[in-house]
Amino acid sequence: MGKVVLVTGAARQLGGRFVRRIQRDPDVERVIAVDAVTPTHRLGSAEFVRTDIRQSAIVRVLAEHAVDTVVHLAVTGGTAVPGAGRSAVKETNVIGTMQLLGACQKSPTVRRLVVKSSTSVYGGTSRDPAVFTESTQPKSLPSGGFAKDAAEVEGYVRGFARRRPDVAVCVLRFANILGPYADSALAEYFSMPVMPTVLGYDPRLQFVHEDDVLDVLGLAAREPRRGTLNSGTFNIAGDGVMLLSQCSRRLGRPTVPLLLPAVTWVGAALRTVGVTDFSPEQIRLLTHGRVVETTQMRDTLGFKPMYTTAETFLDFARSRGNGLLPPERAGRAVDRVAGMLNADLTSAGPTVEGAQR
Amino acid sequence: MADAKVIPFDEDRPRRRPPRRVRVAAATEPEAVAPLPAPGAEAGTGPGGGSWDRRIAGGLAFLRRRVTGDYEVDDFGYDEELTDQVLMSLLRPLYDKYFRVEVKGVENIPKEGGALIVANHSGTLPLDGLMMQVAVHDHHPARRHLRLLAADLVFMLPVVNELARKAGHTLACAEDAQRLLEAGELVGVMPEGFKGIGKPFGDRYKLQRFGRGGFVSTALRAGTPIVPCSIVGAEEIYPMVGNAKTLARLLGIPYFPITPTFPWLGPLGAVPLPTKWTIQFGEPIPTDGYPPEAAEDPMLMFNLTDQVREQIQHTLYRLLVQRRSVFF
Numbered sequence: 205m206g207k208v209v210l211v212t213g214a215a216r217q218l219g220g221r222f223v224r225r226i227q228r229d230p231d232v233e234r235v236i237a238v239d240a241v242t243p244t245h246r247l248g249s250a251e252f253v254r255t256d257i258r259q260s261a262i263v264r265v266l267a268e269h270a271v272d273t274v275v276h277l278a279v280t281g282g283t284a285v286p287g288a289g290r291s292a293v294k295e296t297n298v299i300g301t302m303q304l305l306g307a308c309q310k311s312p313t314v315r316r317l318v319v320k321s322s323t324s325v326y327g328g329t330s331r332d333p334a335v336f337t338e339s340t341q342p343k344s345l346p347s348g349g350f351a352k353d354a355a356e357v358e359g360y361v362r363g364f365a366r367r368r369p370d371v372a373v374c375v376l377r378f379a380n381i382l383g384p385y386a387d388s389a390l391a392e393y394f395s396m397p398v399m400p401t402v403l404g405y406d407p408r409l410q411f412v413h414e415d416d417v418l419d420v421l422g423l424a425a426r427e428p429r430r431g432t433l434n435s436g437t438f439n440i441a442g443d444g445v446m447l448l449s450q451c452s453r454r455l456g457r458p459t460v461p462l463l464l465p466a467v468t469w470v471g472a473a474l475r476t477v478g479v480t481d482f483s484p485e486q487i488r489l490l491t492h493g494r495v496v497e498t499t500q501m502r503d504t505l506g507f508k509p510m511y512t513t514a515e516t517f518l519d520f521a522r523s524r525g526n527g528l529l530p531p532e533r534a535g536r537a538v539d540r541v542a543g544m545l546n547a548d549l550t551s552a553g554p555t556v557e558g559a560q561r
Numbered sequence: 562m563a564d565a566k567v568i569p570f571d572e573d574r575p576r577r578r579p580p581r582r583v584r585v586a587a588a589t590e591p592e593a594v595a596p597l598p599a600p601g602a603e604a605g606t607g608p609g610g611g612s613w614d615r616r617i618a619g620g621l622a623f624l625r626r627r628v629t630g631d632y633e634v635d636d637f638g639y640d641e642e643l644t645d646q647v648l649m650s651l652l653r654p655l656y657d658k659y660f661r662v663e664v665k666g667v668e669n670i671p672k673e674g675g676a677l678i679v680a681n682h683s684g685t686l687p688l689d690g691l692m693m694q695v696a697v698h699d700h701h702p703a704r705r706h707l708r709l710l711a712a713d714l715v716f717m718l719p720v721v722n723e724l725a726r727k728a729g730h731t732l733a734c735a736e737d738a739q740r741l742l743e744a745g746e747l748v749g750v751m752p753e754g755f756k757g758i759g760k761p762f763g764d765r766y767k768l769q770r771f772g773r774g775g776f777v778s779t780a781l782r783a784g785t786p787i788v789p790c791s792i793v794g795a796e797e798i799y800p801m802v803g804n805a806k807t808l809a810r811l812l813g814i815p816y817f818p819i820t821p822t823f824p825w826l827g828p829l830g831a832v833p834l835p836t837k838w839t840i841q842f843g844e845p846i847p848t849d850g851y852p853p854e855a856a857e858d859p860m861l862m863f864n865l866t867d868q869v870r871e872q873i874q875h876t877l878y879r880l881l882v883q884r885r886s887v888f889f
Binding site for chain 2: 330331332333334335337340402403404405406408444445446447449450451452453454464493495531532534535537538539541542545546547
């Protein structure tokens with residue numbers, strides 16, 4: 205018996221890559237790729253169905269192809285259509301999910317549902333614990349933007365899981381996705397020549413690599429391996445944490461610390477001219493940061509990411525080219541000073557400094 | 562305008578950040594090296610020019626790692642290298658020369674594994690926590706790092722929150738405390754909170770209520786010992802004779818201190834009095850003998866909380882009797 209996998213949001217970079225990846229799985233017989241716009245990238249042997257998940261036509265697609273696994277990737281911060289407004293994105297996220305879940309509920313063949321969510325559902329304030337677990341209740345719910353969409357989508361998915369206990373539902377809360385192909389708002393932010401930051405705050409950030417995202421989506425869409433369980437809610441993030449200041453130094457892009465209100469204005473201005481999507485939610489991330497626990501991902505889901513947070517960032521930084529102040533040049537400047545003072549840096553490793561007091 | 566109130570705080574907290582950009586690297590280079598000499602001198606790297614060369618090289622190697630971003634922080638944002646090299650070095654003059662802190666009973670802190678240090682809180686500004694952090698790091702044979710649990714106000718203030726996270730502090734909540742204890746860290750908590758630090762001068766060395774005793778159940782869940790700690794000397798650094806409650810409410814802070822010098826002398830009034838401090842770590846109270854459900858038992862929690870509180874209070878009285886003078 206082969207599997208029929210339906211992937212929503214296939215016109216986006218990540219969706220397209222996942223469609224191509226899942227076809228190579230020997231257990232998968234057919235892949236149905238769905239999106240409201242025709243993708244610009246190849247989808248391999250997958251069957252592309254152009255339909256808007258906000259419409260009830262999705263019911264027919266599910267029934268026609270006897271889909272048994274639904275991978276819902278159309279929950280995103282932006283759309284594949286450039287210039288589409290925020291309300292259209294919200295509609296695709298929320299109304300689209302409701303339609304899709306309604307269709308899944310009607311379909312007798314659906315056995316498995318995988319939903320891409322985000323760690324932004326935890327919000328992030330100064331009163332939150334430093335590390336979020338899957339069961340942490342957010343202190344203040346996200347008031348708008350993608351975070352609110354994701355929180356609402358998760359609410360509908362929980363409702364669906366209650367009504368259809370026979371369907372295995374897996375919600376994956378991804379940390380900030382980065383990688384050579386990343387097209388998220390954060391990737392755009394890190395590509396700015398000079399990065400505005402919030403004065404007096406140095407947020408802790410966590411990244412997950414695109415390749416790991418595809419791997420874990422594949423893992424969730426398959427039958428669970430022995431000793432693991434792939435239904436439930438899981439945080440997905442690379443090991444370790446990086447501070448924003450550290451990111452800017454490793455990227456070689458200088459930061460401009462601004463007062464919090466000024467960041468909001470600059471963000472609004474940048475958004476108006478269309479440079480980057482600098483939403484209030486992103487400012488929140490850049491103020492308080494967000495770190496999640498990934499024990500469940502390792503122990504229950506049985507997934508081990510290939511890239512740590514730092515490695516993910518390195519891979520991303522390589523693909524973006526040098527900033528204004530590449531770390532190599534900064535390092536060389538220090539070396540030159542050392543040369544002038546005849547100091548030998550190699551002999552003065554951390555061991556010398558560790559010997560203090 | 563909450564920042565206005567923080568001016569004194571900033572004074573005692575390490576304000577300087579390591580250089581962010583290369584442009585300033587050359588200018589700040591002597592500064593970045595500066596923190597090293599004092600501690601290095603005691604490390605006994607040998608007299609003469611050799612040790613200076615090594616110190617400069619060490620400072621530059623540190624600077625190189627900072628400007629290239631080649632360092633690690635943990636999940637809580639704790640930057641061990643920055644804390645050891647810069648933040649601690651900035652606090653040390655205050656600790657050694659200004660408050661002349663005397664540390665007793667440091668052997669009561671376990672060599673390894675998690676432990677919860679519970680201390681009294683006083684002094685209008687939380688200098689006592691910072692001094693305790695230096696005390697544990699400098700006097701403990703294993704040079705352990707103390708991870709302090711701080712009030713949410715600390716994490717709301719710009720700059721302060723950043724430095725607090727880098728120095729290894731985190732929000733005082735059960736989740737963070739338990740995570741740190743289970744990771745085998747040394748956690749410091751001051752359960753009196755604002756009631757302790759913001760109490761009037763007349764109430765000095767009278768322990769306030771210990772919250773709801775949440776710290777006991779956290780230690781019990783993690784199975785880590787509780788080390789009571791008594792700090793003498795911090796009460797007198799800013800004798801709080803009044804509290805401008807209306808102003809505090811306006812600024813959104815728990816209290817607005819009025820001391821004989823603050824706010825009358827402006828920033829000068831924010832200089833703490835040079836009192837002589839004593840930090841005494843008491844006998845650890847083991848918590849591993851209790852069944853797992855004990856953490857839910859309110860009676861046991863209250864008893865243990867009282868036991869810790871009594872022990873700290875008694876030690877405080879003893880130290881006060883032994884003290885010759887507030888300043889010497």
